[in-house]
Every structure is written in C-alpha cells, then in structure tokens.
Amino acid sequence: MSKFTESSYRKILKVAKNQYIFNGSQTVGKKNAIWRHDVDVSPIRALKMAQIEKEYDLKCVYHILLSSIHYNILEPETSKIFSQISSMGHEMGIHFDFDSNINKLDILEKIKFEKKILQTMLNIKVESISFHNFTLNKENIVYSKRILGLRNLASNHIKRNFDYISDSNGFWNDISLIDFLEKNYKNIHVLTHPVWWSKEDLLPIQRYEQVLKDRLLDNLISYLKIMQTEGRLTKIAKRIGISKNLLKKYNINIKNYD
Ligand SMILES: [Zn+2]
16 A cells, blocks of 8 residues: 655655656656645645655745645745755645635736746746646646646646546555556656645545644744743733643743743
8 A cells, every 4th residue: 555654755856856857846757746735735745845855855846825725825934945945846736716806806917926936935936737626627727738827737738748646645556656657658647635645644634734733833833932932921921821831831931930
C-alpha cells in the first residue's frame, strides 16, 4: 500500500529524480516532471514538502490559493512560509478559484489583481497558474498556453504533452504515484496537495483534521502570546477562564498566577 507519509514521499522523490528533470513548469525536450502542489489548505505542510524536495535538489511548483478559507497571504506567518519556499528555489504561482470572483469582475482583471498581491507580498516573480476545483469549473477554464504571461498548467499544451496524476481527496485513483512513475512516460505532471501528506500514516480525513487542529492551536497560542506581552495575561487570565493547566498545556508562562 502506498502511504502518504513523509518517508514514503522521500522514496517517491528518489525514484522520480532518477527519471525526470525537475525545473518547475519551465520545460525543455523530454523527461520533464512538472511537480506541482496546490496549496488549498496548509502552508505549513507545503513548507515541509518543499524542505524534503530541497534535500533532493528538486525544483517544484507551488500554487497559492489566495481565496483559501484556511490561510491568508496577508498574514505575516503565511507570507513568511511562502517566501521561504520561494527562496529554496521552487516556482511560485497562482491557484485561481473562479468562485471567488463574487462581484463578477473580468476574469483577467481578477487574476491580475491576485498576481499583484502575490508579487507584492512575497517580492517574487509569479510564473504559473492553475485552477481550483478544476472539474467543477471546467466551463470557465482558459485553455491557452499562457494567461497574462503566466504559464497555464491547465492548458491544452500541457494536457497533450504530459501524463497526469493527482492525489485528489487524499488517495490515488487508478494507480499509485510510484506505479505511475514505473510507466516511464515521456513527460509527467504530478499534482499533490500538501494537506494530504503527513508525518504519520493516517486516513485522509484524519490528515485534514490534523492540519486544522494544528492551525487552531497555533492561532490560540498566538492570541495568548500577544496577551502575554505587557503583563496583560497576568491581569486577565482568571477572568477570561484560562486555568494554570491550560497555560501549561500551551507552554505559556505568566507571573503571579495564584
Ligand atoms: Zn485546489
């Protein structure tokens, strides 16, 4: 059984590296692997994958969903994570969601807007684009090779020249990625979502749950840390219902809690 763990990811990368050239989505000749991650849910898991890929010196593609309900590129922590991923040499791009266009702006205007935000926040060149909920939005997908200068990974060109596999929903549909690599295709387009890859071997829904729990805890701790400055937490801990045990659990030290 093919697992969605970090150690199994390392094994997969070893096999893939022996066969393919990893150069983001900028491809030449044969044997290219466009190794893409759509970060729908978890920048933290994306960072972990980027670090593992860096161990093997691979250039992969990270697409950021600006309209994610789970993270926000304007958050300092999130933009820091994506800057780190970019500085490892990975390619950054936009993961565009047609449904986020609630005011029915011109699609190209909306993409241009997201591109501007990403480039400003990360101080990088955005190079490629893909689309969120691809099948739901099939009618809207623009199939041209480039959109606003960005390489379009949903283009007919990519579809024609690259064999494709995706880990959608946290499992492999027909064959596993490792079996897919054995097919020895000319060019491959591998899509993974960082939320589906975890340290331990878990069921897909448990992986998703774990990511959300971690995020919740991070947010709560960051609130407590802010309250901790200037002694505010000492004054209000009891009144807002924070017990000594809770502080211990979150590793927060405050003075004079009686
Ligand atoms: Zn997506």
